[in-house]
Amino acid sequence: MNVTAYNRPKQPEQVRRALLEAAVALAEEQGLGGITVQAVADRAGVTKGGLFHHFANKQALIDAVFDFMLEQMDEALDRLMADDVGEGCFTRAYVVSTFECCDMALSGQALSISMVTDPALRRRWRDWIDARLVRHAETDADPGLHVVRLAADGYxxxxxxxxxxPGTEAPEALQARLIAMTRED
Incomplete structure (x- = not known):
């Protein structure tokens, strides 16, 4: 049996994820300019019409990729916090996830760095981090912990x-020092 787009089983969530992963990969390889509708569709193995079924336009795709990255960050933070409680638990998870992100091949750097020039993405990041800080206000409101998170961002x-x-200090040593700072009184 010859399977075509017309008779293959529809798997919208798998197609959507493939499109998001293709856009992230293209952004990593070529920067934001690499995210074209045709390139993303080709990389994901779908038609442009299939892409437009999931995303109304290129901006909707970029927004969805950014949301996808935030979801991955949420998952990493929640995973790291599962075994950590008390003062600074969110900040420790934030530091570790930031260092892990730097070591991952698909860290979303091209899209993340675009926050510098894109006010809408900056606002989305700010809303996300503000929501996490509200959620963890009981454990992570200390100004010293804010400094540690800013240092992780700087790294x-x-x-x-x-x-x-990033400099002369080994990443492991810097991460350990930042984590130690979350435990200081």
Whole structure:
């Protein structure tokens, strides 16, 4: 039997995920300019019409990719926090996930760095982080923990700007030092 787009089983969630993963991969390889409707559709193995079935336009696709990245960040944070309780637990998870992100091949750097120039993406990030901070206000409202999170952000940004080399201190040592700072009184 010859399977075509017309008679293959419909799996909308798998197609949507394939489109998102294709867009992330293209952004990593070529920057945001690499995310074209045709390139994403080709990479995911669907037609442009199939892409438009899931995303109304390129901006909707980019927004969905950003949401996908935030969902992955949420999952990582929740996983890391599952065994950690008490003062600073969210900040420790944030530090570890930031360092893990820097070491992953698909860290979403191209899309994440676009927050610098895209006010809508900055606002979405700010809304996401604000919601997490409200959720963890009981354990992570201390200003010292805010400084630790900013240091983790700075580390990530330095890795992006310096092609993976943020400085002379080993990443493991810096991460350990930031984690230790979350436990100080």
């Amino acid at each position: 990530w940004f330095a890795r992006v700007l310096h092609d993976g080399d």
